[in-house]
Amino acid sequence: MPSTTVTSLGYTPPDGGWGWAVVFGSFLSIGFSYAFPKSLTIYFKEVQEYFSVSYSEIAWVSSIMLATMYAGGPVSSILVNRYGSRPVVMVGGLMVGVAMVAASFGTTIMHLYICVGVIGGLGLAFNLQPALTIIGKYFLVKRPMANGLAMAGSPVLLFTLAPLNQFLLDNFGWRGSFFILGAIVLNCCVAGALMRPITITAKPPANQSGGDDDGAVGKTDPQARAGCLARVNKLIDLSLFKHRGYLIYLVGNVVMFFGFFAPVVFLAPYAKHQGTDEYSAACLLSIFALVDMVARPGTGLVSNTRWIRPRIQYFFSFSVAYNGACHLVCPLLPGYTGLVVYAVFFGLAFGMVCALLFEVLMDLVGAQRFSSAVGLATIIECGPVLLGPPISGALVDIFMDYKYMYFACGVMMLVPGLFLFIMNFFNYRWLKQEEHEKKREELPMGSARELATMEETKDSEQNIKLNQEKQLTDSDNKEP
Amino acid sequence: SRLLWSDITTLLESVLELEILKPQKIELSCIISDIPNNPTHIIGYWKKNGNEIENSKQTVYKVDKQRFIFKRIFNIQVNDLGNYSCIFSYLDKQEQVTFLLKVPVMKDKRDKPIVSYVGDSVVLDCKIKRMPNTWQWYKSNGTEKVLINATADPMNYKILLEKNVTKLTVLNLTEEDAGKYICSAVFEIKSSESHVYLKVLSLIEPLKPFIGITIEVVILVTLILLYERYGRSRNDSSVDDSSGTDGRRTRQRNLVH
Numbered sequence: 233m234p235s236t237t238v239t240s241l242g243y244t245p246p247d248g249g250w251g252w253a254v255v256f257g258s259f260l261s262i263g264f265s266y267a268f269p270k271s272l273t274i275y276f277k278e279v280q281e282y283f284s285v286s287y288s289e290i291a292w293v294s295s296i297m298l299a300t301m302y303a304g305g306p307v308s309s310i311l312v313n314r315y316g317s318r319p320v321v322m323v324g325g326l327m328v329g330v331a332m333v334a335a336s337f338g339t340t341i342m343h344l345y346i347c348v349g350v351i352g353g354l355g356l357a358f359n360l361q362p363a364l365t366i367i368g369k370y371f372l373v374k375r376p377m378a379n380g381l382a383m384a385g386s387p388v389l390l391f392t393l394a395p396l397n398q399f400l401l402d403n404f405g406w407r408g409s410f411f412i413l414g415a416i417v418l419n420c421c422v423a424g425a426l427m428r429p430i431t432i433t434a435k436p437p438a439n440q441s442g443g444d445d446d447g448a449v450g451k452t453d454p455q456a457r458a459g460c461l462a463r464v465n466k467l468i469d470l471s472l473f474k475h476r477g478y479l480i481y482l483v484g485n486v487v488m489f490f491g492f493f494a495p496v497v498f499l500a501p502y503a504k505h506q507g508t509d510e511y512s513a514a515c516l517l518s519i520f521a522l523v524d525m526v527a528r529p530g531t532g533l534v535s536n537t538r539w540i541r542p543r544i545q546y547f548f549s550f551s552v553a554y555n556g557a558c559h560l561v562c563p564l565l566p567g568y569t570g571l572v573v574y575a576v577f578f579g580l581a582f583g584m585v586c587a588l589l590f591e592v593l594m595d596l597v598g599a600q601r602f603s604s605a606v607g608l609a610t611i612i613e614c615g616p617v618l619l620g621p622p623i624s625g626a627l628v629d630i631f632m633d634y635k636y637m638y639f640a641c642g643v644m645m646l647v648p649g650l651f652l653f654i655m656n657f658f659n660y661r662w663l664k665q666e667e668h669e670k671k672r673e674e675l676p677m678g679s680a681r682e683l684a685t686m687e688e689t690k691d692s693e694q695n696i697k698l699n700q701e702k703q704l705t706d707s708d709n710k711e712p
Numbered sequence: 713s714r715l716l717w718s719d720i721t722t723l724l725e726s727v728l729e730l731e732i733l734k735p736q737k738i739e740l741s742c743i744i745s746d747i748p749n750n751p752t753h754i755i756g757y758w759k760k761n762g763n764e765i766e767n768s769k770q771t772v773y774k775v776d777k778q779r780f781i782f783k784r785i786f787n788i789q790v791n792d793l794g795n796y797s798c799i800f801s802y803l804d805k806q807e808q809v810t811f812l813l814k815v816p817v818m819k820d821k822r823d824k825p826i827v828s829y830v831g832d833s834v835v836l837d838c839k840i841k842r843m844p845n846t847w848q849w850y851k852s853n854g855t856e857k858v859l860i861n862a863t864a865d866p867m868n869y870k871i872l873l874e875k876n877v878t879k880l881t882v883l884n885l886t887e888e889d890a891g892k893y894i895c896s897a898v899f900e901i902k903s904s905e906s907h908v909y910l911k912v913l914s915l916i917e918p919l920k921p922f923i924g925i926t927i928e929v930v931i932l933v934t935l936i937l938l939y940e941r942y943g944r945s946r947n948d949s950s951v952d953d954s955s956g957t958d959g960r961r962t963r964q965r966n967l968v969h
Contacts, residue, residue, distance in 0.1 A: 282835060322933075402827075407828075407832070411922055415923075416925055418926060418929040419929055421929055421933055422929055422932045425932070425936040425937055
């Protein structure tokens with residue numbers, strides 16, 4: 233009984249069982265969302281020659297796709313709040329499939345911008361948000377682990393899609409490849425099918441001011457809330473902007489994203505600039521991806537431990553700062569061996585940040601408001617994510633040297649890392665003070681610290697309860 | 713005429729590539745220095761394509777304290793392109809330097825074919841470092857080359873000539889258009905060629921994997937949803953699925969499977 237009231241969800245998440253199938257589904261959805269736009273770059277040269285356009289015009293396809301994926305966050309959140317994860321992901325998968333098939337018949341570059349860029353991007357947005365949200369519904373105790381595993385989808389799928397795309401291109405040309413990719417992304421619908429909605433009625437938490445409850449499938453708009461003000465607030469939780477932890481997260485992330493992706497984009501060009509051949513430069517990216525693949529679930533495992541979980545915000549700040557440190561050191565490392573070392577350490581850093589990125593958000597706002605939170609976060613992060621690589625590219629062009637870009641990226645990550653560390657130190661303190669005040673009156677909501685400490689003590693209790701449940705339903709099943 | 717020379721300061725076998733664009737007289741000279749035992753003279757001769765050139769053997773005397781210069785003027789016409797080597801012997805050793813005289817070569821050849829579809833159009837291109845007099849495109853039919861005349865057949869071909877680059881656009885592709893296309897950079901002395909393979913597929917080709925994968929997706933989705941319905945109907949025999957949750961349950965019951 234008491235365990236259900238600890239979480240802001242209103243129920244005890246299963247933390248296992250079908251949850252692992254859901255993790256696999258999220259693994260696929262997240263993987264496609266992040267890896268698909270990146271893997272399309274393999275077709276750029278062919279398409280560029282076919283339409284006789286410049287490289288930057290082709291690169292817009294990827295940028296538009298990424299931009300729409302991030303900007304479509306709030307739309308996705310609204311739909312998830314209303315209908316749950318499963319239908320949104322399945323519709324998203326269908327959208328991307330249809331978009332790619334339509335693109336394969338394209339006659340102008342504008343056709344590609346709209347099909348692949350806008351519709352495809354929106355479809356991927358409908359995959360990303362729900363996949364992240366549903367993890368919070370199925371997991372609490374093992375959530376960092378689940379998040380780490382699901383986020384590993386991105387490097388694994390990139391690793392798979394890149395050579396697959398090359399194979400398709402060699403055998404079917406770009407048109408045939410787009411056509412077949414349309415079928416391949418339909419596997420997102422399989423991922424969506426796995427995202428079984430949790431079939432219980434969520435008790436509305438006492439001090440939640442907006443946002444719909446995520447009920448079961450088929451459930452229409454739940455209990456009309458007394459005092460529900462703006463219509464927008466009903467669809468998506470705008471009160472999040474008053475949430476201190478959320479604001480800290482946003483500020484830190486916005487600055488961080490300026491320097492986050494650029495080093496990945498420029499890893500191979502930097503290597504070639506140093507004189508390594510194409511094959512070795514590609515090897516660097518593979519090393520990076522492999523380390524990333526392992527780092528994500530590894531980080532999930534580490535952050536699930538008793539020592540890290542309550543201080544997960546610090547762990548996140550540390551990984552952001554560690555990224556920054558890697559970039560600052562990179563230009564100082566000599567030769568190809570130096571680059572390999574950098575690729576390994578950077579892969580680790582990148583994986584750590586990615587694994588924790590959404591876990592800390594869930595930790596801050598709680599799983600109930602996570603859907604709205606992530607939607608609003610992605611649309612705000614849209615700017616730095618898109619502007620980061622071109623600005624870095626401009627830095628390289630102006631100074632004709634990569635080291636200034638690495639210094640800039642390093643600073644862009646070190647400063648937010650320190651900022652997050654310091655602000656979270658204060659935030660933890662203030663939260664603790666607020667807890668002490670509210671302790672006997674109300675149940676703390678979205679209080680990460682208390683949640684974590686209570687988890688520590690109630691860990692074994694929950695396990696026992698779950699086992700008892702299992703036995704109960706097992707015996708239920710045995711009866712005809 | 714042009715002068716080309718090679719300075720060999722170490723007695724190692726070395727090769728030099730030289731690009732010849734037009735017929736001309738070329739002087740190839742080999743400069744040798746630092747021979748042990750410091751002989752007063754050495755014997756040298758020239759080889760063309762591995763065969764000794766008649767009457768090319770001569771005694772070379774020292775020019776200054778350390779160096780021997782061994783040179784010869786060649787009249788290079790279209791048939792004279794090839795490998796020229798100066799070989800000199802001293803004591804019991806022989807050393808040589810080889811000059812490769814040839815037209816500029818197009819280095820980045822595509823080893824993979826370009827794939828396109830019936831009814832679509834495709835752009836084939838060739839690039840070269842030096843500017844040729846003109847470009848020509850051929851289609852290969854077995855052993856023969858057939859010249860492509862874009863002006864005579866504008867419905868099917870377009871040729872773009874732009875200094876170092878040429879582009880052939882083949883329109884209204886049919887399956888007969890598949891095969892080997894040869895682009896030829898015409899220099900005064902000789903032409904330099906490169907080829908590109910074109911594959912033309914019918915629209916059914918990509919359809920097969922597409923349908924295969926779509927069927928796989930439909931089967932998996934159906935299986936997953938059926939499994940869920942089966943599991944659910946065993947667990948809650950009294951609740952109607954479509955109406956969602958009726959009674960209040962505080963614990964999730966679909967945990968076990």
